[in-house]
Amino acid sequence: MYFAGVDIAKRRHELCVIDDSGDILLQLPVENTKRGFEKLLTAFRTKQLTNQNVRFCLEATGHYWIALYCQLKEHEFSVDVVNPIQSDALRNLYIRKTKTDQKDSFILADLLRLGRATSTQLASETVLKLQTLSRMRFEFVSQIGGLKNKVIGILDRIFPEYPGCFSDVFIKTSRELLKQYSSPEELAEVDLTELSDFLREHSRGRIGMDRAERIQNLARGTFGISIAIDAFTLELRLLLQQIEFIEEQIKEIEDAIDQVMEEMRPSDETPYRHVIETIPGIGPVLAAAIIGEVGDITRFKNAKALVAFAGIDATIRASGQFEGTRNRMSKRGSPVLRHSLWLAAVSARRFNPKFKEYYDTKRAQGKHPNVVTGAIARKLAHLIFALWTDNRPFDPNYKWTAGSTN
CATH class of the missing domain: 3.30.420.40 (ATPase, nucleotide binding domain)
Structure with a gap:
């Protein structure tokens, strides 16, 4: 040979x-x-x-x-x-x-x-589609995060008081306002009634004169810089347009993901496309990302192997008599799978009673939120492995075997 x-x-x-x-x-x-x-x-x-x-x-x-x-x-x-x-x-x-x-x-x-190579097969066409689409979505979402940071950076310079005017700078009403009146000078000079009508129209009547007065007063007394305003406002408008364009592309990707997920539905009578969608905290988009990265669950001999593949296992530092106590997440493996499990854990700690109880208990013991969320992500990986391997939908009353989600 x-x-x-x-x-x-x-x-x-x-x-x-x-x-x-x-x-x-x-x-x-x-x-x-x-x-x-x-x-x-x-x-x-x-x-x-x-x-x-x-x-x-x-x-x-x-x-x-x-x-x-x-x-x-x-x-x-x-x-x-x-x-x-x-x-x-x-x-x-x-x-x-x-x-x-x-x-x-x-x-x-x-x-x-030497017989040390682990056999790996190219994913099926369906899995490859989900992997490609999910990774593209992951990249586009990351790009939007970077663009939003740039927008905040511009506002910090020209109108630092503005973020306090809305619960989120990037809600629809705020975006439309910044595209129409990009500088504090424009907001300070616009007719107050016109500004109020603009806010009322784009907020569907939820925001009106009180908010308009607040924004205009802040604009007139802003501590922001007054130099190179034209350049900053142009950049601000273009960044907002770019964010909206990428969001439209993400919506198109999600529609494509939804179509591919339909190909995995066991039958027309089955309410879910894949068993992991039945787990509270895992919606269609996260399920698609997890399926795309994992591919065939049988290539993992146990749940710990899946945890390691996601890079959410803890690093171990030990030498001689020394054993580290501040172990960190290894972050070696699939970043998309790791990110997906983390988002699922954030959702699960709110909507899954069992994980919510676990989260509240550990927080009361003084554990950092990220530490507890990481532990929930590992538990979710164990749960995903069990349900996927058995092809069994999630049942909140199912008795987990000892150590199955540890």
Whole structure:
């Protein structure tokens, strides 16, 4: 049997094939193109290497490995994909801790030869859709957070009193007001009745003259700067427009997610699309993100493995007689899954009676909110694993086995 390791890169991969003894049979650069793959097949034919006597090991570097993986599978090669963390750990076993593409391809082949590679399969089309859409949504939501921080930064300079005028600077009424009257000077000079009517129209009658008077008085006495106002107000309007544009795109993504989730509905009579949607705190969007990142739940041998994959397990610091007491979340694994479980935990601590009781108890004991929320996220991961594995919807009266959510 021969073992082929491929160090993945954007434009050119590095291939190394070794035999059962670990001796190198072939080393070859492989362009990430159709022509490059055909060159690989030609080299294999020269060495009498086939899909019957060669196994491949690829490192899941970004998304660059997927095209090669699909080509190899189409040609019926056996392919294992390893997490970069796993290959890094093996690299440290070698005496000379150098890193080159050729050496890394050898290490991957050796990892396979030694039987230390964990077999991984490309996700199903449905799961891949959910993963792609959820990651895109995650990125867009993050972008909006950055844009909102920039808006607040501008207001801090030109009109620092403004955020106190509304419960949230970014509610619809506030946004429309800032787009129409972007500077405190404009708010100070506008007719008070006109300002009141504007607020009443965009708030559907909830805000009127009292708020208009307050905003105008603050604008007239603002402590904000008076230089470069034109530049700041232009930036403010454009940022608000950009936020609204991305929000429309997020809505489009969520509609697409909803359609894909419908493909997973067991039957027309079933009220849920997936069992994890039945867990209080996990709505369709979070369920889609979790499914997209987890893929096949059977690839995790237990709930602790799922917790570790999400990176919400605690780091352990111990040496000799010393054992650390201030352990932190490891944050190694899928950031989208970790973020989704965290949001689900925040929701669960409010709407799930069992988790709410747990949260209130731990807070009364003096635990930090983030520490308790992290613990709830881990419990949710255990619950997700149990329900998903058994294909059983959530039942608040179900008797959990000892340690099932610890």
